[in-house]
Amino acid sequence: MKKLLFILIFCINLLGQERIVTLSPxxxxxxFALDEGENVVANTSFCDFPPESKNIKKIGGYSSISLEKILEVKPTIVIGQDYDEKLIENLKALNIKILSYKTNTLENIKNTIIQLGILFNKEQKAKELVNNIDKKLDSLKSIVENKKILIVISPKNSLSNEIYVTGNFLYFEDIIKTSGNENAYNSLNKAQPVVNTEKIINMNPDIIVLLAPFYDGKPKELEEIKKLWIKLPINAAKQNNIYAVDKLYAGIPSQRVEYFIDDFRKILEDVRNK
Structure with a gap:
């Protein structure tokens, strides 16, 4: 069976048509942004943008990707990120071309776009996507400065002891710093930060941004979430600087980070204009 699979993959390569499997949203x-979407033959259950991604064969989720399902689609190339080392090694053992990239920082995101542009002979398109990100970043400068900003991931309908925030080693940190402000959370620990209400009060952020994609189209529920934060004895609440971004792109480190940067700029402008 494996021998037949290798022969099929070899023949597809000779024809020059890629069969791409993507392992992350x-x-x-x-x-897709590089106009290679028509060659994507499989992706993960969380790959839902652009909309046509939903109809592509699914091979599992972040921690449940099926090697067998990948083999079924006879890929010429599998593209993922560097966090699933075991899967990468298994694919290499089967002589399947696997490329992995990082998207944790803005430089990583831009570099991944450029490298994939080179891979698909879409260098000009890749440069355009990166330039769009850089232009949005430039628009953040000199709006408001020296504010402590806390970005909260997927806020819940209660201020429990497990509040996920963005740490100092993700692209959100780069965006905050570019704007001339600072992350209210500060730690050398690269693990996902989980804090409680007391910790947030001690941080005393000036601005809070809630990443709430699951509340897209649910304005009333989102307002109730924001009301919880307004009650905290912190500067952000006192100055009514509690904001929410409810779009799905808010937490996806792709070329669409430019849209989050644009949302972030509007938040800073609102703070400035109060």
């Missing part, structure tokens, strides 16, 4: 979005 961010990689999937970048591949």
């Amino acid at each position: 961010s990689i999937n979005e970048i591949v």
Whole structure:
């Protein structure tokens, strides 16, 4: 069976048509943005943008990707991120071309776009996508400065002891710093930060941004979430600087980060204009 699979893959390569498998939403979005979406034959259950991604064969989720399902689609190339080392090694053992990239920082995101552009002979398109990100970043400068900003991931309908925030080693940190402000959370620990209400009060952020994609189209529920934060004895609440971004792109490190940067700029402008 494996021998037959290798022969099929070899023949497809000779024809020059890629059969691409993407292993994360961010990689999937970048591949589509480079106009290679028609060659994507499989992706993960969380790859839902652009909309046509939903109809592509699914091979599992972040921690449940099926090697067998990948083999079924006879890929010429599998593109993922560097966090699933075991899967990468298994694919290499089967002589399947696997490329992995990082998207944790803005430089990583831009580099991944450029490298995939080179891979698919879409260098000009890749440069355009990166330039769009850089232009949005430039628009953040000199709006408001020296504010402590806390970005909260998927806020819940209660201020429990497990509040996920963005740390100092993700692209959100780069965006905050570019704007001339600072992350209210500060730690050398690269693990996902989980804090409680007391910790947030001690941080005393000036601005809070809630990443709430699951509340897209649910304005009333989102307002109730924001009311919880307004009650905290912190500067952000006192100055009514509690904001929410309810779009799905808010937490996806792809070329669509430019849209989040644009949302972030509008938040800073609102703070400035109060």
